[in-house]
Amino acid sequence: MSDSTPQSGSRPKVVVVGAGFAGINAVHQLARHEVDVTLVDRNNFHTFQPLLYQVATSYLPPEQVGATIRAVFRKQRNVKVRVGRVDDVDWDERAVVLEDGDRLPYDYLVVAAGATTNFFGISGMEDHAWPLYTMGDAVRLRLHLLEELERAAAEPSADLARQTVVVVGGGPTGVETAGALAAMGKEHVGGDVDMRVVLVEALPRLLNTFSEKSGRQALDDLRRRGVEVLLDTAVASADDKGVTFKSGERIDTRTVVWAAGVQASPLGRAVGVELGKGGSIVVGPDLQVKGHPGVFAAGDIASISPPPHGTPPPLVAPNAIQQGKHVGRQIARLGAGEQTEPFSYFDKGSMAVIARGDAVTEIPVPGLRGRILRVAGLPAWLLWAGVHVVYLIGFRNRVKTLTDWLWSSLTSSGGGAILVRATRTPKPDVG
Amino acid sequence: MSDSTPQSGSRPKVVVVGAGFAGINAVHQLARHEVDVTLVDRNNFHTFQPLLYQVATSYLPPEQVGATIRAVFRKQRNVKVRVGRVDDVDWDERAVVLEDGDRLPYDYLVVAAGATTNFFGISGMEDHAWPLYTMGDAVRLRLHLLEELERAAAEPSADLARQTVVVVGGGPTGVETAGALAAMGKEHVGGDVDMRVVLVEALPRLLNTFSEKSGRQALDDLRRRGVEVLLDTAVASADDKGVTFKSGERIDTRTVVWAAGVQASPLGRAVGVELGKGGSIVVGPDLQVKGHPGVFAAGDIASISPPPHGTPPPLVAPNAIQQGKHVGRQIARLGAGEQTEPFSYFDKGSMAVIARGDAVTEIPVPGLRGRILRVAGLPAWLLWAGVHVVYLIGFRNRVKTLTDWLWSSLTSSGGGAILVRATRTPKPDVG
Numbered sequence: 001m002s003d004s005t006p007q008s009g010s011r012p013k014v015v016v017v018g019a020g021f022a023g024i025n026a027v028h029q030l031a032r033h034e035v036d037v038t039l040v041d042r043n044n045f046h047t048f049q050p051l052l053y054q055v056a057t058s059y060l061p062p063e064q065v066g067a068t069i070r071a072v073f074r075k076q077r078n079v080k081v082r083v084g085r086v087d088d089v090d091w092d093e094r095a096v097v098l099e100d101g102d103r104l105p106y107d108y109l110v111v112a113a114g115a116t117t118n119f120f121g122i123s124g125m126e127d128h129a130w131p132l133y134t135m136g137d138a139v140r141l142r143l144h145l146l147e148e149l150e151r152a153a154a155e156p157s158a159d160l161a162r163q164t165v166v167v168v169g170g171g172p173t174g175v176e177t178a179g180a181l182a183a184m185g186k187e188h189v190g191g192d193v194d195m196r197v198v199l200v201e202a203l204p205r206l207l208n209t210f211s212e213k214s215g216r217q218a219l220d221d222l223r224r225r226g227v228e229v230l231l232d233t234a235v236a237s238a239d240d241k242g243v244t245f246k247s248g249e250r251i252d253t254r255t256v257v258w259a260a261g262v263q264a265s266p267l268g269r270a271v272g273v274e275l276g277k278g279g280s281i282v283v284g285p286d287l288q289v290k291g292h293p294g295v296f297a298a299g300d301i302a303s304i305s306p307p308p309h310g311t312p313p314p315l316v317a318p319n320a321i322q323q324g325k326h327v328g329r330q331i332a333r334l335g336a337g338e339q340t341e342p343f344s345y346f347d348k349g350s351m352a353v354i355a356r357g358d359a360v361t362e363i364p365v366p367g368l369r370g371r372i373l374r375v376a377g378l379p380a381w382l383l384w385a386g387v388h389v390v391y392l393i394g395f396r397n398r399v400k401t402l403t404d405w406l407w408s409s410l411t412s413s414g415g416g417a418i419l420v421r422a423t424r425t426p427k428p429d430v431g
Numbered sequence: 432m433s434d435s436t437p438q439s440g441s442r443p444k445v446v447v448v449g450a451g452f453a454g455i456n457a458v459h460q461l462a463r464h465e466v467d468v469t470l471v472d473r474n475n476f477h478t479f480q481p482l483l484y485q486v487a488t489s490y491l492p493p494e495q496v497g498a499t500i501r502a503v504f505r506k507q508r509n510v511k512v513r514v515g516r517v518d519d520v521d522w523d524e525r526a527v528v529l530e531d532g533d534r535l536p537y538d539y540l541v542v543a544a545g546a547t548t549n550f551f552g553i554s555g556m557e558d559h560a561w562p563l564y565t566m567g568d569a570v571r572l573r574l575h576l577l578e579e580l581e582r583a584a585a586e587p588s589a590d591l592a593r594q595t596v597v598v599v600g601g602g603p604t605g606v607e608t609a610g611a612l613a614a615m616g617k618e619h620v621g622g623d624v625d626m627r628v629v630l631v632e633a634l635p636r637l638l639n640t641f642s643e644k645s646g647r648q649a650l651d652d653l654r655r656r657g658v659e660v661l662l663d664t665a666v667a668s669a670d671d672k673g674v675t676f677k678s679g680e681r682i683d684t685r686t687v688v689w690a691a692g693v694q695a696s697p698l699g700r701a702v703g704v705e706l707g708k709g710g711s712i713v714v715g716p717d718l719q720v721k722g723h724p725g726v727f728a729a730g731d732i733a734s735i736s737p738p739p740h741g742t743p744p745p746l747v748a749p750n751a752i753q754q755g756k757h758v759g760r761q762i763a764r765l766g767a768g769e770q771t772e773p774f775s776y777f778d779k780g781s782m783a784v785i786a787r788g789d790a791v792t793e794i795p796v797p798g799l800r801g802r803i804l805r806v807a808g809l810p811a812w813l814l815w816a817g818v819h820v821v822y823l824i825g826f827r828n829r830v831k832t833l834t835d836w837l838w839s840s841l842t843s844s845g846g847g848a849i850l851v852r853a854t855r856t857p858k859p860d861v862g
Binding site for chain 1: 492493494501512514533577584585586623
């Protein structure tokens with residue numbers, strides 16, 4: 001790997017593409033090393049993705065679920081932030097090429113561009129369903145929901161489709177979104193609207209990555225809270241008036257929320273490297289990109305070949321965090337002339353919130369392979385809240401987020417559910 | 432005024448148009464009276480206007496400067512909220528007519544539709560300047576500023592116009608906005624951009640409604656903080672590349688902030704009542720609309736004829752609050768068969784913030800006519816902070832706002848300056 005080591009005398013340049021969990025953690029890991037890091041993202045902020053559903057349902061303002069990258073790295077002197085879109089990588093010249101033509105030369109490169117929504121080619125879904133993967137998705141869905149609820153409140157008899165929301169996908173995102181939506185109608189329009197929330201899952205159970213018992217519990221809890229859960233129900237198509245299932249049945253709705261899948265960012269495809277499943281970038285056991293020494297991929301965009309322990313790690317935040325840290329450490333090792341180490345995923349367990357004060361949590365018991373500790377209800381929710389606060393990396397401050405959050409969780413004023421549309425021009429949208 | 436008294440046996444219907452300071456306070460005043468109130472506004476939230484400049488400069492999220500109307504009146508049982516645009520009033524049938532055709536019958540009506548930006552017909556201003564009167568204005572300006580700053584940070588040598596902001600108007604809004612902008616560049620893009628802030632005032636002094644001494648102090652403080660202040664400078668026109676003064680001089684800028692004036696909402700004109708200066712609704716000493724018993728106007732849309740004490744009260748929040756409360760009381764009096772009372776404005780003084788920890792405040796001394804108590808610097812800022820927290824009516828809760836605010840004021844992480852664009856469609860804005 002000597003060809004990836006820069007000439008002595010100059011500080012090695014590290015470019016990190018993507019300020020998600022993987023990118024942020026790779027940069028953070030390099031804080032005390034003699035390198036110059038440029039972190040590039042098309043947004044000026046990091047998104048705490050596991051809480052996006054709370055933005056979409058107006059329980060948290062975007063500012064508490066995103067933090068500007070500059071604020072995150074305010075105290076890390078060796079980081080420069082560049083807001084821009086990455087178009088390509090010039091492998092020969094070792095430079096990242098931005099959309100505006102700017103080039104960022106690198107000695108080490110970390111590709112951590114994440115994933116995008118995967119609609120699996122289902123007819124009409126891309127045009128009519130609301131994804132929930134980015135902050136923009138969450139803000140758009142929030143505004144749309146508030147508009148529909150206000151219209152339904154104004155004319156209660158008019159259009160039931162306005163107060164019906166169909167959530168597709170019974171994984172953690174779908175379960176959490178459906179649970180929050182069930183509360184949102186009542187709390188944010190003050191009982192003026194009776195919202196119908198339908199959760200649709202193609203498999204015969206919810207939370208497929210959890211135990212049978214947890215899936216059952218999520219099902220019971222959601223139903224008790226008024227969510228209609230349709231299992232064994234595959235979606236055939238969506239249009240501007242509703243969603244149709246493979247059975248031929250149909251639900252009229254103005255809001256189909258897509259929480260059923262993601263795929264690797266198209267960046268891997270664009271830069272011409274060996275691709276794995278769904279366009280992901282194939283990396284070796286140390287997360288270096290095949291054939292590109294000094295170049296790493298981490299997080300949702302990376303697929304390890306061969307997978308560690310025979311199974312690929314799941315596309316979840318803890319995996320991205322661990323991979324980001326690992327990549328940061330490997331760059332430091334290469335800089336010090338050491339060999340890289342293989343990545344190994346440590347499964348800390350899974351959590352899904354069903355409602356305020358109600359969650360399911362599963363934690364692997366160390367030393368007992370395959371045994372998990374199940375926690376449910378309020379203790380699981382408290383555990384979830386604690387873990388999420390701890391992980392809110394570099395947000396404005398942890399204490400503030402904690403108090404805001406506890407407050408939002410204890411009260412339900414819905415005061416933050418304000419509906420502001422911002423167009424690109426200074427002209428106000430007067431009617 | 433017997434024709435405005437409803438038949439006994441039914442609860443009188445009160446319709447309040449506008450959820451600004453006047454409307455909110457009129458409704459609140461009617462809490463313990465036997466009336467049914469409908470509050471109608473085109474937004475689902477109340478805006479705490481004096482803090483809009485903090486939204487525009489990314490110091491506070493919109494959710495902390497706006498609160499949903501339903502949350503404000505959660506505990507007031509006799510209030511219904513209707514989100515919609517008022518088109519007309521049917522005076523014969525005594526009903527407010529909404530844009531969608533819906534009609535809200537009333538026994539008593541409060542018109543508190545506020546004001547809109549007044550560009551005084553200056554060429555190009557309406558199309559190219561950014562007003563700062565509504566939440567939408569503030570959010571649009573915030574996104575625009577963050578975009579320009581990010582572009583300037585990416586290409587520092589490219590375009591000085593991107594990092595130049597011209598604020599037109601040396602009143603409290605202009606002074607506060609210029610002061611916050613001077614801090615924003617450094618704090619939100621981490622010193623990557625050297626922002627140029629120019630404050631332009633046609634008069635030979637700032638803060639014209641304050642004492643000479645306070646105006647002088649604001650000028651000195653702003654200049655010390657790096658704001659270029661141009662006095663005696665009238666604006667002739669604006670275009671997409673900058674602003675031109677009557678002297679013929681010009682400043683290249685992508686951002687002209689308009690803080691120089693408002694006029695009454697066009698609703699007065701639309702409904703056909705006697706109009707005063709700038710299209711305001713002429714009301715008698717008790718704030719009842721001339722020729723329309725049981726109909727009141729309050730706040731920025733109302734002009735009292737003849738003005739109390741010979742001078743009209745200023746278009747500021749305390750006046751709107753006092754007028755709103757007065758109108759609520761008068762409706763209660765009419766309902767009880769009592770005579771109405773004349774409104775009298777109590778001047779509590781004026782405040783303008785220059786920067787975090789720096790303000791000017793003037794308070795009339797009771798009993799000493801024309802004498803004012805001047806407070807400046809940190810004590811004035813603390814006074815300002817205290818008064819504003821107390822007045823944040825019905826926001827999610829006062830304690831939370833206070834802690835958020837103190838925190839934002841003590842730190843300057845800029846972590847909330849996240850740039851999220853939300854379009855109307857579910858499709859992400861991929862490039």
